Amino acid sequence: MPMAVEIPKEKWTGKVREVKLGATAAEGGTRQKTVTVGGESTLPFLTFEGDMPNPPAIAVEVQDRYPSDWSAVLKAAWGDVLNDPAAWAKKAEEYGADIVALKLQSAHPEAGNTDAAHAAATVKAVLAATGLPLIVYGPGQAEKDNEVLVAAAEAAKGERIALGNCEDKNYRTIVAAALAHGHLVVAKTPIDVNLAKQLNILISDMRLDLDRILMDPTTGALGYGLEYTYSVMERLRLAALTGDSMTQQPMICTVGEEAWRAKESKVNEGVPAAWGDWERRSKNWEVLTASTLIQAGADIVVLRHPESIQLVKQAISQWMAR
Amino acid sequence: MGLSGLEIYKLLPKTNCKECGQPTCLAFAMKLAAKQAELSACPYVSEESKAKLAAAAAPPIRLVTIGTGDKKLEIGNETVLFRHDKTFYHPPGLFIRLKDTMPLSEFEAMVERIRDWGVERVGIPLWVTGVAVENTSGDAETFAKYVAVAQEKMARPLVLIASNPASMAAALQQTDGSAPLVYAATADNWQAMAELAAKHKAPIAVRGNGDLGGLADLAEKVKGAGVEDIVLDPGIRDPHGTLVALTQLRRLALKSNFRPLGYPIITFPGEGANSEEEEAIQAAQHIAKYAGVIVLDHFDPATVYPLMTLRQNIYTDPQKPIQVSPGLYEISNPTPDSPLLVTTNFSLTYFSVAGEVEGSGKPTWLLIVDSEGMSVLTGWAAGKFDAEKIAKSVQQFNVPSKISHKKIVIPGLVASISGELEEELPGWEVRVGPREAIDIPAYLKTWN
Numbered sequence A: 001m002p003m004a005v006e007i008p009k010e011k012w013t014g015k016v017r018e019v020k021l022g023a024t025a026a027e028g029g030t031r032q033k034t035v036t037v038g039g040e041s042t043l044p045f046l047t048f049e050g051d052m053p054n055p056p057a058i059a060v061e062v063q064d065r066y067p068s069d070w071s072a073v074l075k076a077a078w079g080d081v082l083n084d085p086a087a088w089a090k091k092a093e094e095y096g097a098d099i100v101a102l103k104l105q106s107a108h109p110e111a112g113n114t115d116a117a118h119a120a121a122t123v124k125a126v127l128a129a130t131g132l133p134l135i136v137y138g139p140g141q142a143e144k145d146n147e148v149l150v151a152a153a154e155a156a157k158g159e160r161i162a163l164g165n166c167e168d169k170n171y172r173t174i175v176a177a178a179l180a181h182g183h184l185v186v187a188k189t190p191i192d193v194n195l196a197k198q199l200n201i202l203i204s205d206m207r208l209d210l211d212r213i214l215m216d217p218t219t220g221a222l223g224y225g226l227e228y229t230y231s232v233m234e235r236l237r238l239a240a241l242t243g244d245s246m247t248q249q250p251m252i253c254t255v256g257e258e259a260w261r262a263k264e265s266k267v268n269e270g271v272p273a274a275w276g277d278w279e280r281r282s283k284n285w286e287v288l289t290a291s292t293l294i295q296a297g298a299d300i301v302v303l304r305h306p307e308s309i310q311l312v313k314q315a316i317s318q319w320m321a322r
Numbered sequence B: 001m002g003l004s005g006l007e008i009y010k011l012l013p014k015t016n017c018k019e020c021g022q023p024t025c026l027a028f029a030m031k032l033a034a035k036q037a038e039l040s041a042c043p044y045v046s047e048e049s050k051a052k053l054a055a056a057a058a059p060p061i062r063l064v065t066i067g068t069g070d071k072k073l074e075i076g077n078e079t080v081l082f083r084h085d086k087t088f089y090h091p092p093g094l095f096i097r098l099k100d101t102m103p104l105s106e107f108e109a110m111v112e113r114i115r116d117w118g119v120e121r122v123g124i125p126l127w128v129t130g131v132a133v134e135n136t137s138g139d140a141e142t143f144a145k146y147v148a149v150a151q152e153k154m155a156r157p158l159v160l161i162a163s164n165p166a167s168m169a170a171a172l173q174q175t176d177g178s179a180p181l182v183y184a185a186t187a188d189n190w191q192a193m194a195e196l197a198a199k200h201k202a203p204i205a206v207r208g209n210g211d212l213g214g215l216a217d218l219a220e221k222v223k224g225a226g227v228e229d230i231v232l233d234p235g236i237r238d239p240h241g242t243l244v245a246l247t248q249l250r251r252l253a254l255k256s257n258f259r260p261l262g263y264p265i266i267t268f269p270g271e272g273a274n275s276e277e278e279e280a281i282q283a284a285q286h287i288a289k290y291a292g293v294i295v296l297d298h299f300d301p302a303t304v305y306p307l308m309t310l311r312q313n314i315y316t317d318p319q320k321p322i323q324v325s326p327g328l329y330e331i332s333n334p335t336p337d338s339p340l341l342v343t344t345n346f347s348l349t350y351f352s353v354a355g356e357v358e359g360s361g362k363p364t365w366l367l368i369v370d371s372e373g374m375s376v377l378t379g380w381a382a383g384k385f386d387a388e389k390i391a392k393s394v395q396q397f398n399v400p401s402k403i404s405h406k407k408i409v410i411p412g413l414v415a416s417i418s419g420e421l422e423e424e425l426p427g428w429e430v431r432v433g434p435r436e437a438i439d440i441p442a443y444l445k446t447w448n
């Protein structure tokens, strides 16, 4: 008779909210599928003491101009589609993406300064090219974000897209656009539990339903602040499970953007030979950042490399298996 | 988990003889509980009580040492489930598995490659902990020969993998005194294996078959046979299963103070993976969630380096970022007319910048401001790396006495402070450098 071992189980009282992206024809949109994230009543994959009804989802970043500043490894992997956001989005879907994360980078004053009409046209073209739900990001410059995200919200009316980033300085405009056109927002704060809570409160005070908010705790890549993101996510998730309502939003991490900025992924010149083969190293940089943050509670990871999509997807299905 | 003062009091003689320097046994017990006294100060405490107190004072997860010398591996003795609750203390060892069925010359070459690989990250040297030699041949003599080669060439911790006690005995002859990890005692062979480990003063792994009760039994038996340095292998290989088992083991030790399973854990991520990439993902899982020894089936620097970076991240103390001392640093022997760059004392920032400056070959002064270990933007946002602080550091480290010009280059990310800095440093020209360190060499080429 083996020794009796009593496994300590947590009795969590809280649960992450479920958030649904995308709307099908029956729901007033044109998406072929919707993606629901969140709903966990346990820590990632610990299904022996709670539920994890939805697997973490993979969003793939698509930009509306040729990403000339990207690592050559990425450019080679995607090829020609990088010149056309619609073709790019379609390809991402083929590679197994759950969501397309469209970044309207060309609106940046230093990257073309394109206008609202251009943004609207891009969003429409991408919606037509793929049946996946969309997240639309502005170029990350407050004024232009407001301009193009409002246009994107209008162009995608009824599609239940997510608008990002919604930050303390611009949340009013973005939330108003989401309210007007039935969308979601990505609420981003710099690696801090209280700031994340606060922004969720401010947004819900504007009467955007809580099941329309994703939170982005700010991603530090492997070797470049990952440990801070990791711990703040664990703390947010523990707070959610112990019943702190304003931390119960699903979390999204912009892994690709951060991981591919690291010197280890970006270049191969003048780096120590001990870093190993560039291509494999750079993919590992993205994949391990993603997989580790999923362990900390990420519900959506935004990725860049086609092979990362497959690998992270495979890992998720293995963690979800009972 | 320590005992309370009252619990300790029950184990003392209760005679209040004062020889320990305290007025009463209770007072002494309180001091002990607060770790302000040593038990040896009481001459009258019974052997039985001593044993009980020692057992209670032992850490919930035993500290186990594999190997000897300055590259030995210490694992276990962790105190929290989440790093933000305090910190993780003993980073897992990364071993590479090599089989005794590969040609000996190839084996030797691999051992040398692994031994010679090394890299520095944020000023901290990283190396492969050791190799795990597996007795795939089943032959004792062959195994002993390969282990001897690994022992001699590597001179680092080893894991000896064999199911046959005769093979293990032969291998241990070759490694006497260097405490390799004996892998593994199982339900079938534990007596012989434990005897060998005891004889050679080596730590031992016990392998279960998925059931934690069985694993606890086995660990207790091995302990009963006189080996206390135990490492656990729950015998589960799939990603979901290992995550659950390793989490439960950590909780049992820390939350239930369950002694039979209070040991560090060994994992084999390659055994549950279909590819090298999957192996890396699982190894990363084991780094974050609770392994003490990780045995990889592949040696690829492009994987090992990111894994070690992750290990460094997860095991950094959340309370104090890794920092360098502030000051005026000389890179490549600068002269008074060499360029002056300024950055923060966050190690990651410093080493990113210093590495590029060094790589450029251009003699340069690097002024390191005390940003309390924060990066450029974090420091700026927190007021620890602003115009005032930079100007202060210029004076504090006597910059004007060492350089003949008055030009200072600030990081591109804080371009917005250049006006303020010119006000703080009258007569100086503030130049905005590139945003990324990678672009510093090109920038320095054009500096004049």
Ligand code: B12
Pocket: A189, A190, A191, A192, A195, A218, A219, A220, A221, A224, A225, A228, A258, B321, B341, B342, B343, B344, B346, B348, B349, B352, B353, B373, B374, B375, B376, B377, B378, B379, B380, B381, B382, B409, B410, B411, B412, B413, B433, B434, B435, B436, B437, B438, B440
């Ligand atoms: C990790 C992190 C933290 C950690 C701290 C890490 C640390 N020790 O510094 C924590 C969680 C504690 C933190 C806290 C905060 N953070 Co913070 N944090 C980050 C994060 C994710 C990474 C920073 C990092 O480590 N970068 C890596 C290092 C190496 O970069 P670096 O120092 O800039 O150096 C590079 C370049 O600048 C260049 N360089 C450096 N020196 C020099 C010198 C010269 C001459 C040149 C040419 C180049 C050069 O080379 C390096 C490599 O390319 C960033 C977001 C991100 N993803 O980047 C936010 C970020 C920096 N944080 C931010 C904020 C606002 C904060 C807080 C104020 C939030 C708050 N209110 O609590 C606090 C401030 C601290 C406090 N009050 O306690 C903001 C800053 C916003 C802004 N634009 O000013 C950021 C950008 C996030 C965001 N998008 O909002 N943060």
Ligand code: SF4
Pocket: B012, B013, B014, B015, B016, B017, B018, B019, B020, B021, B022, B023, B024, B025, B028, B041, B042, B043, B044, B045
């Ligand atoms: S020396 Fe021992 S017995 Fe005497 S008072 Fe101190 S604790 Fe009590």
